[in-house]
Structures are given as C-alpha cells and as structure tokens.
Amino acid sequence: MRYSGAIWLPAVLWLAAAPASGAPPCPAVDRSTDEVLRDPAIVLTWDSASRCGEAQDSGAYELIVTVTNDAGSGEPVTIRGVHVMRTPRPRGQVGGATLGEIAGLPTGAIAPGESASFTVRGDYRLLQTDEGRKANLHIRADGEGATSGRPFSIGINAHFAAPGATE
Numbered sequence: 001m002r003y004s005g006a007i008w009l010p011a012v013l014w015l016a017a018a019p020a021s022g023a024p025p026c027p028a029v030d031r032s033t034d035e036v037l038r039d040p041a042i043v044l045t046w047d048s049a050s051r052c053g054e055a056q057d058s059g060a061y062e063l064i065v066t067v068t069n070d071a072g073s074g075e076p077v078t079i080r081g082v083h084v085m086r087t088p089r090p091r092g093q094v095g096g097a098t099l100g101e102i103a104g105l106p107t108g109a110i111a112p113g114e115s116a117s118f119t120v121r122g123d124y125r126l127l128q129t130d131e132g133r134k135a136n137l138h139i140r141a142d143g144e145g146a147t148s149g150r151p152f153s154i155g156i157n158a159h160f161a162a163p164g165a166t167e
Contacts, residue, residue, distance in 0.1 A: 033070075036152035037145055040074020046141075046154055055160040057133065058125040061097070063158065065141070067106075068115040076109035076146035082120060085138040085155070097124035097137035097158060109146035124160045132165025 033045040045068045069077050084099045100122035110116045126133040137158040144151045161167075 032154075034154075036077075036143075036154065037148070037150055040145075040148075042073045042075060042077060042145060042152070043070035044068065044073075044077065044152075044154065045070065046156075053161045053165065054163055055124070055126060055135075057162070058123070060121065060123050061158070061160070063120040063156075064117055065120065065156065066115055066117040067110060067141075067154070069110045069112050071113035073112040075148060076111045077143050077152075078109050078146050079106055079116070079118065079141055079143040081105070082118070082139060082141050085140050096127060097135045097160065098122045099137065099139060126160060126162050129165075131167065133162035134165050135160040 082102045103119040105118045106116035124135040139156040
C-alpha cells in the first residue's frame, strides 16, 4: 500500500449532552492515538469516546476536544479547522445534530509533547430509528505539519441516544 500524504482517521465520540435537569455532561471515557503523518512521524492522541445515553429529545451540546502531539513526533502540528462531514438521517427525517460554534481553536503550533484543547458546540434533535431515538454528527478536524505543511485529518463521531435506545 502506498502512502498518499493525508490520512482520514475516524474516532468515535459518544457526545456528552447535558440533560435538561442540569445534571453534568457524561464524562469522556477513552482517547485515540494514531500516526497521522509519516516521514517525519507525527503521532496525535485526542479525546475520542464519551457517551450520553440519557439525551433529551432535543438540546444543546458541548464537546471539549484535547489534542496531544506525542513527545517523539517529528514536528509541531497546527489545527486549521473543524467541519461537519455528514449528519446521517434515518429514513430522510429532518433533525439530527448541527455543528455550531468552534471556540478556542489553537492559534499556534502544538509542539511535540504539548497539548491544546478546543470546544465544539451545537444543537441536536433525536430522531426515531429502529434502535430507539438517536442523533449523530460526523465531524472532522483538519490540520497540518507546521514545518512540512502536509495535511492530516482526525475524525470524531458524536452520538446522542435517548433512554432505552440500543446500539
């Protein structure tokens, strides 16, 4: 297999949506680590798994994503933007989730051994599926090697589920 430069790395993130009761959001439970560029190697670790299985029918969400550039990485990285890839809609229903505000996107390079965080906010509306009431949002964070300028992407999937919904 030949390396083409940019790698799309999907990461599943079960988004922590704050219930209407004011209870705290569900905590992150996992992180992903992948080599996003080669020659020189750049290894990133980012928040990749939280799950809120008690989402209300609709509401706002907030996600804090921390990206760490491994101490052994060959160069600093920059995160240039965050984009919606798609919002699956079962049976063509209107609803799902939207990407709203992106706050705190790092303005400078993340050096090897350093971390930076940004916040993603938006709204969701649960849809009826065969597995219960759910909503999904597929997000991509794009960046590049700060020295080489070579692009990379990391993927985040946000999933919202009502009580009783199955996977």
